[in-house]
Structure formats: structure tokens, C-alpha cells
Amino acid sequence: MTVIFGNPGSTELPFLRDMPADFKYVLGLHERSAAGMALGYSLAKGQAVFVNLHSIASSGNGLSALVDAWYSHVPLVVTTGQQDRRHLLAEPFLSSRAVETVKPYVKWAHEPLRAEDVPAAIARGYYLATQPPMGPVFLSIPMDDWTHECPPITIREVSPAALPDTTALEKVARAVDTSHNLAFVVGAQIEEDHGWHDVVALAEHLSADVYQQPIPPRWNFPRTHPLFRGGLLPAQKPLADQLSAYDTVIVLGAPIFLYYAYVPGAPIHPGTKLFHITNSPLDAAAALAGTSIVGNLAAAAKYLRAHTKARPRGTTTPRPEPAQPKPESPITPAFLFSVLNRVMPRNVVICEECPSSKGDLDRYLTPDEPGSFYSVPNGVLGFGLPAAVGLQLANPGRKVVCPVGDGSIQYSIQALWSAVQYHAEVVFIVLRNGDYTALKSFCDFTKVGRNVPGMDIPGIDMVKIAQGYGMAAREVDRPEDLERVLKEEFAGKGPRLISVNVAKGGQTCMGMDQSVNPPNYR
Numbered sequence: 001m002t003v004i005f006g007n008p009g010s011t012e013l014p015f016l017r018d019m020p021a022d023f024k025y026v027l028g029l030h031e032r033s034a035a036g037m038a039l040g041y042s043l044a045k046g047q048a049v050f051v052n053l054h055s056i057a058s059s060g061n062g063l064s065a066l067v068d069a070w071y072s073h074v075p076l077v078v079t080t081g082q083q084d085r086r087h088l089l090a091e092p093f094l095s096s097r098a099v100e101t102v103k104p105y106v107k108w109a110h111e112p113l114r115a116e117d118v119p120a121a122i123a124r125g126y127y128l129a130t131q132p133p134m135g136p137v138f139l140s141i142p143m144d145d146w147t148h149e150c151p152p153i154t155i156r157e158v159s160p161a162a163l164p165d166t167t168a169l170e171k172v173a174r175a176v177d178t179s180h181n182l183a184f185v186v187g188a189q190i191e192e193d194h195g196w197h198d199v200v201a202l203a204e205h206l207s208a209d210v211y212q213q214p215i216p217p218r219w220n221f222p223r224t225h226p227l228f229r230g231g232l233l234p235a236q237k238p239l240a241d242q243l244s245a246y247d248t249v250i251v252l253g254a255p256i257f258l259y260y261a262y263v264p265g266a267p268i269h270p271g272t273k274l275f276h277i278t279n280s281p282l283d284a285a286a287a288l289a290g291t292s293i294v295g296n297l298a299a300a301a302k303y304l305r306a307h308t309k310a311r312p313r314g315t316t317t318p319r320p321e322p323a324q325p326k327p328e329s330p331i332t333p334a335f336l337f338s339v340l341n342r343v344m345p346r347n348v349v350i351c352e353e354c355p356s357s358k359g360d361l362d363r364y365l366t367p368d369e370p371g372s373f374y375s376v377p378n379g380v381l382g383f384g385l386p387a388a389v390g391l392q393l394a395n396p397g398r399k400v401v402c403p404v405g406d407g408s409i410q411y412s413i414q415a416l417w418s419a420v421q422y423h424a425e426v427v428f429i430v431l432r433n434g435d436y437t438a439l440k441s442f443c444d445f446t447k448v449g450r451n452v453p454g455m456d457i458p459g460i461d462m463v464k465i466a467q468g469y470g471m472a473a474r475e476v477d478r479p480e481d482l483e484r485v486l487k488e489e490f491a492g493k494g495p496r497l498i499s500v501n502v503a504k505g506g507q508t509c510m511g512m513d514q515s516v517n518p519p520n521y522r
């Protein structure tokens, strides 16, 4: 871990002084951005990344990034400074109870009892963070500890992959061989376990229909593949209805299931056998239905491919292409994403945070490569901007595009500065609709009504804000300018921001309309 993402304070200075020349420090101007960039960097590298925050002052500010890391299984090793041990009892300025604060969202939170234990605690945190399911660990380190001598620690090898039980997998294989109508639900853990190609090979071997997990934090199957059927709805009854035609469903690397609006119903129809392979014992325990098997996704896919009969491709027809949206004024998100899909480089990495236009983005963007899509794992806004910067710094050969709402961008706006300072090749596309459209839609969907304060955000000039951080930025208002501007900005060097004035949405929620019988909060 030689790249450190952080924001410094007095209690970290003894740690930061005289940093070795082969270490790189990446500064974020707010801890959400610093830890959020580390998150993106770790997602792209698939490795643990070091974050250094400032006592309780910044572990509070950075907590939402830790929540993201928890739900996205990202191995961050986070340290914060603590006041000097010698007067901690007297509760001095900046004394920190950060260990208690972060506990529910890290795998381990600890303040070593002795200064001499700090290096071994960092090593232990590293080994724990990288065990599946990967996740953040947190250490609070008193500032006087860095002046103590301590014995060197031994570097050990700790192998993280846990193989699934083959007796249990054998039962899945037998169910597959006797099924007539098979579907997979693919989830983010496939990429965590480097299982993309194994899962594609397995789906082709079995001619299984493939669905994306609801509200996906990553895409885990080629979007244009003929077996790909699209996404699942995030609510109990509608999701079970979508899968009702299948006699056997195997969820690979996702929870059963991630819901949003409460639409009660059985999680799966009684005629459907449900299997679950996950690298997370927590997901296995929390699943509402099905037989769960814990273990590595790539290994499970390889095993099932070797122990099932190949099935000929039936009459699967590819998903129909979505209608070509018209160039309306104001620009619709659907039109924006259809043009973006045409002009963006094929190897681009997408880092998305545009709540009300997720559905349009999902319909029109069609990358087929692994590691191409990342999104908010648990609805905490502020993920997109810093993650985009971290993803690009870890992927120097690929551009990153970050479609982000004009509301969402405000939660971690300082990441624009880091993008400029560290030359991250990111094209930020702000969908400027002047309101919290996703919340208004939820008001309509659940009959809360529109008499709710705090739904509009007029008067924000994103071009000036980006320019204030030193970034090239421009606005697009007319649909006929969009393609040319996008092409110019993708051809440019360095980070840039395009603020696109888009139409407001409404009515639906995460792809669900009134036909799903939503909860009524009138």
C-alpha cells in the first residue's frame, strides 16, 4: 500500500513527516473525497488501499465513504490520528472516539494498547480487509506512537480465496441438469472474485438467461450478449414476478435481494428453485429464501461448468434495442445517453451517480468489458465524483466518464480539485435539471404528494464552480450541440466538466411504475 489517500491534521503530522520517496500521497480537500478516491482506486486495482484521516474530525466526514466501502466490499485500511496518549485521559482538544463511531461499517476498529503494536495492527488490518467479503478496517493511532521504537514485523502470506463446498455445488449441478428453464442473476461479487469470464462461459454452456442484480453497483455481464435479459426490479413482488417463468434461478455474487420500495410478496415464486452462491457469509445468512453456498464465485462457475451437461441454445432472442430517443429541448437523459454511447471510447470506465436517470443510462450504455461500470452501493450520495477520480488514477490507459446529477455532485464537489491536481482523465457530465427529481418521483410513486420542502436546487452554475477548481468546463443547452461537444471533450486532455441542461423526470421509481402497486404514504 504505497499510495496514501488522505486529508491531514495535527494528530497525523508525526506519521506523515519524511514520507519515503516511493510513497505517493493523494490529497482530498474533504474526507468524503479522500476516502472516496481511495475507494475508486481500490475498486479498479482489486487491492487494499491506505487512507489516512484526521481524528474524529475527519472520520465523521469520511464515514459515508466507509459505508460505501462496507457495501461494495472494498478493502480500505483507514488510519486516523488520536491525541497524545500522555494526556488523553483529560480529554484534550481533538481527542477522538472515532473507533466507536465507525464500528458498524468496518470489519475491525481498534486503537492499539501499546505504541509498539501499531505496525502489527496495520498488518492485521490489511490481512483482514482483503479476506472475502473484503471491506474496510479502521485504526486510531495516538500521535506520540510514531516516535517509539518497535521490533520489525514479519510479512506473512495469507491466502484469501475460500473455495465453495463441492458437495453443496453438486446439488446445484443436479438441479441445473434437470431444469427446463434456467436463469442466472449476476452480481458485483463476480468482479470481486475475477469471475467475469468464467460466468460468461458458464451461461453460454448452459444457455441460461442472465439478469443483472437490482440497483447494480457494478455490471457483471456483457450488455450486448444475446443471453443478457436486463435488470431486476428492486422490490419483492415485482422481482419475483420477473423470475416466475423459470424453474431454477441461481444468484451469483449478489444479495437475495436488494430491495428499495416496500412492495410485499414472496421473494421468489413457489415453482422456482432458488440457489445462491456468494462470497459473503452475511449475505448467505440474510437471504430471504433459497439455498446459499459461501465461496469464491470464479471457482464456483468453473466447477458448475465442469459438472453440468451443455445445453443447446433454445429460441432466445436478443433483447430488443431501445427506441432511438429524439433530440428534444430540453435535452432528455435518454437522448444524452444514446449520444454518449455513440461517441465515448469503447474501453471507457463509467462511474455513475445520476439517481433519476439510472434507468436511461442502463438502457443506452452498452460496454461489454469487465471493470466498466461502478455505481452507488447503498444510496449514499457523494460516491460518484471521488470514485471516478480514483478509478482513473488506477486505470491510466482508460478514460473515465462520470454522469452525475446536479444535486449529487455537491456532496463531494472538492474531488474536482483533486482531479485537476492529479491529472485524472475524467469527463464529468452533470445532468442539470435544477431539482431533486428522484425524490419528486418517489413522492409521486408513493402518493406522498408534492407538498414537500427542499426539492428544488436552482441557481447553481456548475461551469463556474468547476472553473474555480481549475477545470475546463462548458455548458450544453441545445440537443444539436451535444454530439460535437462530447466528441471534443473526449478528445481533450485532462479532466473536464460538461453541464447539460436536461429535462426533469417524474412518476417512476427505479424502473417501477404504478402497476407494481407501490406503498402508499398518503
Ligand SMILES: Cc1ncc(C[n+]2csc(CCOP(=O)(O)OP(=O)(O)O)c2C)c(N)n1
Pocket: 353, 354, 355, 356, 357, 379, 380, 381, 382, 404, 405, 406, 407, 408, 409, 411, 433, 435, 436, 437, 438, 439
Ligand atoms: C448523502 C445523501 N443525502 C441525501 C440523499 C437523498 N437523495 C436521494 S436522491 C436525491 C436527489 C439527487 O439529486 P440529483 O443528483 O440532482 O439527481 P436527480 O434526482 O435530479 O436525478 C437526494 C437528495 C441521499 N441519498 N444521500
